[in-house]
Amino acid sequence: MDKSLISKLSNFSLLYVEDEEGIRNNIYEILRHLFKKTFVAKNAKEAYNMYQSNRPDLIITDIKMPNETGIDLIKKIRKRDSKVRVIITSAYTDLDYMLDATELHLVKYIIKPITENKLKEAFEAFIKSYDDSKVFNLKEGWLFDASKSIIQNEEIEYKLTKKENLFLKLLLKKNRIITYQEMENVIWNEDNIMTPNAMRLFIKNFRKKLPSNVLRNVQGTGYRLVL
Structure with a gap:
């Protein structure tokens, strides 16, 4: 996998669910090097508990368990x-399974055996799924989610003000370059004058996040x- 994809995946957490021990261990060895955190479960009950505790960004699960x-x-x-x-991963191409799965808004349906190329295609689709959600990769390990007005890294999450969100x-x-005039027109309004002091304070607080x-x-x- 190329470095750009790996860099993007490293911002996300994953829950991997597979009941066959051999497959589970082999695939986990690949996944744990790609994601920020990788959780593993061997059945649906264990997986649901892990989902509730950790709220991963992505779930990869086998069908037949x-x-x-x-x-x-x-x-x-x-x-919820x-x-x-x-x-979803499966050794089956059964139409009923696939039709059932399409109702779950999947990123990808992988037919086993799981190969690196199949994973790469699935992960590219996963990253692309964030395009409409307005999630941006600012720097390795740093994400900006415009819909939630947050910037986050592995250690902390920053909540942006309305002005900060608009500016970013x-x-x-x-x-x-976004000019001072553009900033005043877009971020400030008639009720909030962009004074030099207001600008300096805004930028100072924004840089901290x-x-x-x-x-x-x-x-x-x-x-x-400068990204």
Whole structure:
């Protein structure tokens, strides 16, 4: 897998569910090097408890398991969580399984055996699924979720103000220097005048929530991101 994909995956947590010990151990050895945190379960009951405790970003689950299937597991999770991404693995191409699975809003359905190429395609689809959710990779280990107004890394989560969220989205969307005039027009309004002191305080507080050296001041012009 290319470094860019691995870098993006390292921002996310994963729950991997597989009842066959040999497959579970082999695939885990790959997954644990790719994700920020990797949790492993051997059946649906154990997986559901891990999901509740850890709230992973992605779930990879086999379909055929004792007692409860992977589809049973995801249906239960979908009753309370529509956002967690799901990849299903199966040795079966049975149409009923596949039709049942399509109702669960999957990222990918992988037919076993699981290969590196199949995983790569599934992980690319997983990353792409965040495009519409406005999730941006600011720097290795740092994510900006515009829908939730948060910046997070492995250790901490920062809640952005409305002005900070607007400014960061503008910087990312334009991918160029954002002038002081643009900042005043977009971020401030008639009720909030952009005084020099207000600007300095805004930037000072905003920088505290960003990776170091990401926000660059262009003297006399404005600000830009260095990603």
